[in-house]
Amino acid sequence: MSRVLIIGAGGVSSVVVKKCAMLPQYFSEIYLASRTVSKCEKLQQEAGKDRVKEVFAVDADNVPELVALINKVKPALVINVALPYQDLTIMDACLETGVHYLDTANYEPKEVAKFEYSWQWAYQDKFKQAGLMALLGSGFDPGVTNVFTAYAAKHYFDEIHYLDIVDCNGGDHGQAFATNFNPEINIREITQRGRFWENGEWKETDPISVREDLDYHGIGKRASYLLFHEELESLVKHFPTLKRARFWMTFGDAYLTHLRVLEGIGMTSIEPVEFQGQQIVPLEFLKAVLPDPGSLAEGYTGQTCIGTYITGVKDGQEKTIFIWNNCEHAICHEEVGAQAVSYTTGVPAMIGASLMLDGNWMQPGVWNMEQFDPDPFMERLNQYGLPWQVIECDSPFSK
């Protein structure tokens, strides 16, 4: 049985739903639930009622509501593409109903921006004992970047030493300021302090303060800034030979200027403030007035380039490889009506789910992506819309 329940009906979900709908060999029946049922109905219409059998309203913060829904649908797997705040309640509901789980982002409590796996790793024994699997972070970064690292370690090196994940969106959506995925999560991520792994410890930097100008395949030179990104935590745990692991993301000057102004006036804060007798969180309000990332797809030009530089040793020789994918916004729009950031997240979620359901990656417990054989995942990236390339090259980074 390969019935899936997808929770969340935003930008990423729109890709997951449509890609799953194209592949009945992995996903025999699709059910969709989210907070706003009209968004589910729209997606059901677009993907076809023969493939998305039924849609539901659900509050995924509420475990009994989730349990009732899962018992009604009886899926083999829940694909969580709601927000990181819902990870633990959905995992609890999966445990209670005996259903496998997959997500694309680590759990976050609303009150603090932490970006760490501790809460979800604590579910390891419960999932193992229940004979259930939870696959964490099956998006692009985290997700594909973890698999790229595992692929490099398996096929190109005896030991890996230096890892630099680089994420460039070289596209133009024509808006003054917009984020490419959920604005609240995106802004929480980039306004936190920078962090990277070096010689066995985490080192901190001020937010968006360390810059390298990197040359991206198909795009050209772009200013790239060091950020903490959650996959670094699991990658340094699972590849203890890493001496240094960092993450870089490109931002344009106009984006950074808007962000600095918004930060300067307190609009990115997650501390509630009182407004006309009500408590409101400035960042939640900001999200409400920014463009919906799902709506950016039409007319979005250019492409993304996301990849991993890895330096290590093979047969006593040091070398560096770069593995990456380029993804065109316009091609994603033509295929599924989405922009490339939703697409590069949604396709890996579908692939991770397919590998669980067909048994390739099925194993009880809570797992990060790099803990499985990367080969079938890499094959499916080529097959289902995210072809990758690999080259041996000089590292653009100094040691």
Ligand code: NDP
């Ligand atoms: P959106 O904001 O577009 O969509 C989120 C969806 O979840 C919305 O439909 C929203 O409902 C729904 N939702 C929120 N709260 C609840 C709730 N309590 N109960 C039920 N449904 C709820 O986000 P994105 O599609 O951009 O992102 C989805 C996920 O993907 C996020 O976790 C994000 O961090 C992750 N992501 C991962 C990436 C990766 O590479 N690994 C990259 C990009 C994103 P409503 O419509 O009512 O608001």
